[in-house]
Amino acid sequence: MSEFQPMALHGKNLSLTRNRRKVLENIDCSFQAGELTAVIGPNGAGKSSLLSCLAGVLLPTAGSLALDDRTITGVSAAERARLIAYLPQQEMPAWSMAAQDLVALGLLPWGRSLDRSRRGARVAAALNQVDAFHFAARPVTQLSGGELRRVQLARLLVANTPVLIADEPGTALDIRHQLQLMQTFRQQADAGKTVILALHDLSLAARYCDRILLLQDGGLRAEGTAETVLTPQLVGAVYGIHSEFRWRNGRPEFIAGDLI
Ligand SMILES: Nc1ncnc2c1ncn2[C@@H]1O[C@H](COP(=O)(O)OP(=O)(O)OP(=O)(O)O)[C@@H](O)[C@H]1O
Secondary structure (H helix, E strand, O other), X not given: OOOOOOOOEEEEEEEEEEOOEEEEEEEEEEEOOOOEEEXXXXXXXXXXXXXXXXXXXXXXXXXXXXXXXXXXXXXXHHHHHHHEEEEOOOOOOOOOOEHHHHHHHHHHHHHHHOOHHHHHHHHHHHHHHOOOHHHOOOEHHHOOHHHHHHHHHHHXXXXXXXXXXXXXXXXXXXXXXXXXXXXXXXXXXXXXXXEEEEOOXXXXXXXXXXXXXXXXXXXXXXXXXHHHHOOHHHHHHHHOEEEEEEEEOOEEEEEEEEEO
């Protein structure tokens, strides 16, 4: 396992039907290396469905996916696991392993190519990235919701994959750890990774992400920078709330207001 190869991910005309319900329709989306993208939208808009398709967990009913210029169907599952790391919205540990062992599961796609000491060093570094090193030896079934989430995030990060996909990664995290996590994702993107996050917190999306995809009813309603997507008009039309977007000390800021 060496330095990662930067990689773009492209979805073309993606549609998805789940249990006879059309949940995604004709979505075109591209995610470049070095870019941190937020996928936003109200409950049920299709964010998790889209991320699951991008991660290769759900097969789109129509459309195609490509990693750089290779269609995803030409990439073996084993190779895909070395290229894309994915954290679903909810995940309960199947059994009571130590936190560090759960993180080490993220290295499985490399098999025996990593020796024991390098494996241990990587796990420790990933746990440190999410401030979870001090409970590395604790059983995951005895952690708080936010502590468990941080361990799962360490598992996402440990493999150094070129593409990171995380569905509401900050769920259950306190505000400090949420900010720390967004800084980590920002650094990962700045290092050349392709980072895709489903987010409900629009102020975090505005502050940290290069680009925002706004989903509504399974379709792509808008796409662009925070300034072009998080307008009071669009946010009002999609979420039914008043809002403000402004620049403060050179940084984009989104402020949610009252219900319309
Ligand atoms: N297994 C399923 N079978 C049928 N419909 C489903 C299934 N899972 C999700 N859906 C439907 O698909 C649509 C999109 O769901 P999805 O979970 O992708 O939305 P989301 O934007 O991630 O929502 P949330 O913000 O609530 O997590 C919703 O209408 C949902 O009811």
